[in-house]
Amino acid sequence: MPESVVAGRIALSIVVVIIAGTIAFALLNLKRGRVDPAEYAIGGRSFGTIFLWVLLAGEIYTAFTFLGAAGWIYLHGAAAYYIPAYGAIGYLVGYALLPRIRRLGAERGLVTAPDLLANYYQSPRLGVLAAILYVVLALPYVTLQLSGLQIVLSSAGYGWLNGALGAAVAFTAIAMFTFTAGLRGTAWASLVKDGLVLAVVLFAGVAIPIHFFGSLGGMFAQLQRTNAALLTLPAGDAPLGQVWFITTVLFTGIGFYMGPHSIAATFSARSDNTLRRNAMLLPLYSIVLIVIFFAGYAALLLVPGLHGPAADRSFLLVIARYYPPWVMGFVAGAGALAALVPSSALILASAAIVVRNIVRPAFPGRIDERHETLAMRLAVIAISAAALLAWWLAPETLGSLLLVYYSGITQFLPGVVGAAFGLRLRGIAVTLGLAAGVLTAALLTYVLAHLGFNPGFGGLLVNLLVVALVEWLAPKTKTSPPMANSSLEAPTTD
Amino acid sequence: MNSWRLRALRIAIALLPVLAFAVGTPLLNRVEPRILGLPFNLAWVILWILLTPLCLFAIERLRRSEH
Incomplete structure (x- = not known):
C-alpha cells in the first residue's frame, strides 16, 4: 500500500472518531421528553454563562476563522489584524445591545431574529422581508463552511480521499444531528469543539514556530528579512490599506451580532448578566486568533509560493509535510468540528426563521x-x-453572494438597535431602509468592486438616510409601537 | 457622582478599545520597536485584546454602582 494511503487512513480514522464522538457526546447530554419550539430553536432560554460562552465561541470561530485567518496572514499579512480588532468592538456593542434584545425576547416570546422585528414594529411585511434576507445571506455562509470541510478532509486524506464526497457525508451527519438535537445539542458539541480547537491552535501557533525558528522572535526576525512589506498595512486608501482597515473594523464590529444565529444565541441566554459576563469573557478567545496568525506566518516561511485560495491550505500543508498522520488527524478533526458546529447553528436558526416567519404567515x-x-x-x-x-x-x-454577507447582515442594525433601545420608528421606515441598504451594499460590492473603503458602509448610510426620510415625510398620525416603554430601561438584577 | 456623569464615563471607557483597535492599529503601522520579539503593531493588538475585558469589567462595575 502506498505510504500516502496509510497516512490518509490513519488521519481520517481519527477525524471520523472525533466527529462521531462529539455527536454521541452531545446526544447523550440531551434532555428527554417533549421538545417545544423554544426548547428546540433557543434551548428554552436556559443557557448559563459557560454554556453560552462555548456556543457563541463555537459560532464565531468557524472553519473560516481557522483556515481563513491563516490564509489571510499568508497572503496579506498585517491586514488580517482586522479580525480580532472587529471582534473586540463587536463584544463592546454586544455588552450594550444583547441584554436588551434578550429581555424583549423573553417578554414577548420571540424565537427568531425576524420575530423581533415583526413583533416590535408590528409589521408582518418587515418580518417576511427580514426572513428572506436572513436565509439568503446565511445559506452561502453555510456553504463556506462546507468548502472549509472539504479542504480539511482532503488534507487529512493526503490526496487519497475525494474531499467533496467526504464533506457531503460529514455534512449529512451534522444535518441529522441538528434534526435530532436542536440548539442544546449544538451547544454541547461546541464544548468539545472549543477544547479541541484550543489544543490544536496552541500546537500549531506556538509549537511550530519554536520548532522551526527557535522562538516567535526568531520567526519575525526572518519575516522582516524576507517579507517585510507584509508586516505593516499599505498606506492610505490602497487595497487593504489603512482606510480600508478603519472602515472595515468599525463596520464589521457594529454588525458582529446581527447574524440570525447570533440573535438566536442571545435569546437562549438565561439572564442579562449571562450575556454581560460573556461580553467580558469572549475577547480573551481572540488570543486564539493571534496564535493562528503565528501559524500563518510560519506557513509563509515553510511552504512559500501559494497563491489565492490555496493559501487557506497553507498551515495544513505544513502539518502534512512535517508531522505524523495522527497529528494531522487531530488538526483536521478540530477543523471539521469548526465547520460543522457553526453550520448546525446557522441551519437551525434559518429553519426556525423559515417556519415561523415565512411558512406560518403564508398559511395562517x-x-x-x-x-x-x-x-x-x-x-x-x-x-x-x-x-x-x-x-x-x-x-x-x-x-459572490458571500461577499455581501457581512455588508448585508449589518443592514439589520437600525431595526435591531431601534427595538433594543425602544425607539419609536415606523415599520415601513425600517423596512424600506433595510431594502435600500442591502441593495446599495450589493451594488457597491459588485459594480464598484475594489473600493478603498468598506462597501457595507455606503449601504448603512443609505439605510439610515431612508429611515430618517420616511420618518420625516410620513404622516404624524401614527400609532406608536406597543410597549415601547421605559420598562426596557428598567434595571434588572438576577 | 451623578447619573449622567457615570453614563458619560462608561461611554468614554467603551470608546477606548474602539479607538485603540480601529484607529490606533492602522496609525501605529510599524514593526519597530519590537516587543518581546513581536512586531509593534501585532503587540499593540494583543495588548488591547487583554485590556478590552478590563474596560468591560470597569464599565460593569460602574453600571452596578449606578443601580
Whole structure:
C-alpha cells in the first residue's frame, strides 16, 4: 500500500472518531421528553454563562476563522489584524445591545431574529422581508463552511480521499444531528469543539514556530528579512490599506451580532448578566486568533509560493509535510468540528426563521405550536439539502453572494438597535431602509468592486438616510409601537 | 457622582478599545520597536485584546454602582 494511503487512513480514522464522538457526546447530554419550539430553536432560554460562552465561541470561530485567518496572514499579512480588532468592538456593542434584545425576547416570546422585528414594529411585511434576507445571506455562509470541510478532509486524506464526497457525508451527519438535537445539542458539541480547537491552535501557533525558528522572535526576525512589506498595512486608501482597515473594523464590529444565529444565541441566554459576563469573557478567545496568525506566518516561511485560495491550505500543508498522520488527524478533526458546529447553528436558526416567519404567515392557522417543532426539524433537512445542492451546482454564485454577507447582515442594525433601545420608528421606515441598504451594499460590492473603503458602509448610510426620510415625510398620525416603554430601561438584577 | 456623569464615563471607557483597535492599529503601522520579539503593531493588538475585558469589567462595575 502506498505510504500516502496509510497516512490518509490513519488521519481520517481519527477525524471520523472525533466527529462521531462529539455527536454521541452531545446526544447523550440531551434532555428527554417533549421538545417545544423554544426548547428546540433557543434551548428554552436556559443557557448559563459557560454554556453560552462555548456556543457563541463555537459560532464565531468557524472553519473560516481557522483556515481563513491563516490564509489571510499568508497572503496579506498585517491586514488580517482586522479580525480580532472587529471582534473586540463587536463584544463592546454586544455588552450594550444583547441584554436588551434578550429581555424583549423573553417578554414577548420571540424565537427568531425576524420575530423581533415583526413583533416590535408590528409589521408582518418587515418580518417576511427580514426572513428572506436572513436565509439568503446565511445559506452561502453555510456553504463556506462546507468548502472549509472539504479542504480539511482532503488534507487529512493526503490526496487519497475525494474531499467533496467526504464533506457531503460529514455534512449529512451534522444535518441529522441538528434534526435530532436542536440548539442544546449544538451547544454541547461546541464544548468539545472549543477544547479541541484550543489544543490544536496552541500546537500549531506556538509549537511550530519554536520548532522551526527557535522562538516567535526568531520567526519575525526572518519575516522582516524576507517579507517585510507584509508586516505593516499599505498606506492610505490602497487595497487593504489603512482606510480600508478603519472602515472595515468599525463596520464589521457594529454588525458582529446581527447574524440570525447570533440573535438566536442571545435569546437562549438565561439572564442579562449571562450575556454581560460573556461580553467580558469572549475577547480573551481572540488570543486564539493571534496564535493562528503565528501559524500563518510560519506557513509563509515553510511552504512559500501559494497563491489565492490555496493559501487557506497553507498551515495544513505544513502539518502534512512535517508531522505524523495522527497529528494531522487531530488538526483536521478540530477543523471539521469548526465547520460543522457553526453550520448546525446557522441551519437551525434559518429553519426556525423559515417556519415561523415565512411558512406560518403564508398559511395562517395551519401550523400550531405542537407541530411547529416538527416543521422546524423538516426545515433543517430541507435547508441542509439546499445548501449541499447549491454548493455542488453553483459554487461561483455562492462565492459572490458571500461577499455581501457581512455588508448585508449589518443592514439589520437600525431595526435591531431601534427595538433594543425602544425607539419609536415606523415599520415601513425600517423596512424600506433595510431594502435600500442591502441593495446599495450589493451594488457597491459588485459594480464598484475594489473600493478603498468598506462597501457595507455606503449601504448603512443609505439605510439610515431612508429611515430618517420616511420618518420625516410620513404622516404624524401614527400609532406608536406597543410597549415601547421605559420598562426596557428598567434595571434588572438576577 | 451623578447619573449622567457615570453614563458619560462608561461611554468614554467603551470608546477606548474602539479607538485603540480601529484607529490606533492602522496609525501605529510599524514593526519597530519590537516587543518581546513581536512586531509593534501585532503587540499593540494583543495588548488591547487583554485590556478590552478590563474596560468591560470597569464599565460593569460602574453600571452596578449606578443601580
